[in-house]
Amino acid sequence: MSDAARRHPKSPAAHDSATTLQTLLLETRIEERARDQAFRQVYETVLGSSTYLGDKPNFTRIGTNDLARMFDLYDRIFLGGEVRRALMAQNSKLEFALSRRLTRSGGQTKRTRPSRSQAFSPAQYEIAVSVPVLFATFGDVDRPIRACGRLCYDRLEALQRIMEHELLHLAEMLGWDRSNCSANRFRNLATNIFGHTESHHQMITPQERAMVQFGVKPGSRVSFDWEGKQLYGIVNSIRRRATVLVPSAQGTPYSDGRRYDKFYVPVECLKPV
Numbered sequence: 001m002s003d004a005a006r007r008h009p010k011s012p013a014a015h016d017s018a019t020t021l022q023t024l025l026l027e028t029r030i031e032e033r034a035r036d037q038a039f040r041q042v043y044e045t046v047l048g049s050s051t052y053l054g055d056k057p058n059f060t061r062i063g064t065n066d067l068a069r070m071f072d073l074y075d076r077i078f079l080g081g082e083v084r085r086a087l088m089a090q091n092s093k094l095e096f097a098l099s100r101r102l103t104r105s106g107g108q109t110k111r112t113r114p115s116r117s118q119a120f121s122p123a124q125y126e127i128a129v130s131v132p133v134l135f136a137t138f139g140d141v142d143r144p145i146r147a148c149g150r151l152c153y154d155r156l157e158a159l160q161r162i163m164e165h166e167l168l169h170l171a172e173m174l175g176w177d178r179s180n181c182s183a184n185r186f187r188n189l190a191t192n193i194f195g196h197t198e199s200h201h202q203m204i205t206p207q208e209r210a211m212v213q214f215g216v217k218p219g220s221r222v223s224f225d226w227e228g229k230q231l232y233g234i235v236n237s238i239r240r241r242a243t244v245l246v247p248s249a250q251g252t253p254y255s256d257g258r259r260y261d262k263f264y265v266p267v268e269c270l271k272p273v
């Protein structure tokens with residue numbers, strides 16, 4: 001028995017569903033033509049049924065129910081609904097989120113266990129998609145986008161690659177208790193089922209957008225308007241906004257021995273100096 005299995009014992013039904021899912025995942029191989037058709041089917045169904053997307057592949061609004069719909073289509077078309085079935089058998093809830101805090105990866109699958117001490121305590125799962133990465137991709141920075149090794153032509157396709165990757169994380173967690181997209185098993189599943197050749201996306205991160213569009217990166221000297229005053233500082237980091245450190249006698253001491261005040265400024269309001 002693995003350490004994880006000892007810590008989180010499963011009920012017999014949950015154990016069976018995990019084994020079924022393991023076998024299905026390991027045996028599923030989808031050939032390219034069928035896969036392309038299935039990708040198209042997901043694409044068109046999501047686009048045609050969402051009130052937020054407004055029939056625009058480079059949509060500017062999206063809801064968590066769009067993520068849920070896309071997830072279920074993938075589960076049904078590619079895996080016969082076995083991921084949902086395993087979630088039910090394991091008594092686990094799955095939620096979807098649009099995250100403003102994820103700024104480096106396109107998505108994330110999280111597992112939480114509400115009660116660690118209880119035997120058969122069901123895990124809860126969340127698939128989150130990064131709003132900053134999704135909307136910076138096919139935004140104002142123009143370059144070809146590859147995600148999971150596949151070229152994407154619009155934002156909806158980029159979202160599909162994120163969902164495929166995260167769905168596999170969830171399926172691995174349900175089947176084997178743990179998931180690692182740098183490990184061989186994940187890579188093989190991703191290739192056989194979704195035709196992915198890489199685990200990582202090359203979507204546009206807020207960091208890249210800041211550099212390409214505004215010439216700003218961590219370490220850049222910048223100026224910006226703050227309540228009518230022109231302030232000068234150094235970019236410390238770039239997430240949803242840039243963190244700019246402005247020298248100040250009353251500020252917080254930093255490791256370089258100087259004191260700074262910290263400002264959070266939208267990247268478009270910074271001028272490199």
Ligand SMILES: [Zn+2]
Binds near residue numbers: 165169181199
């Ligand atoms: Zn991953």
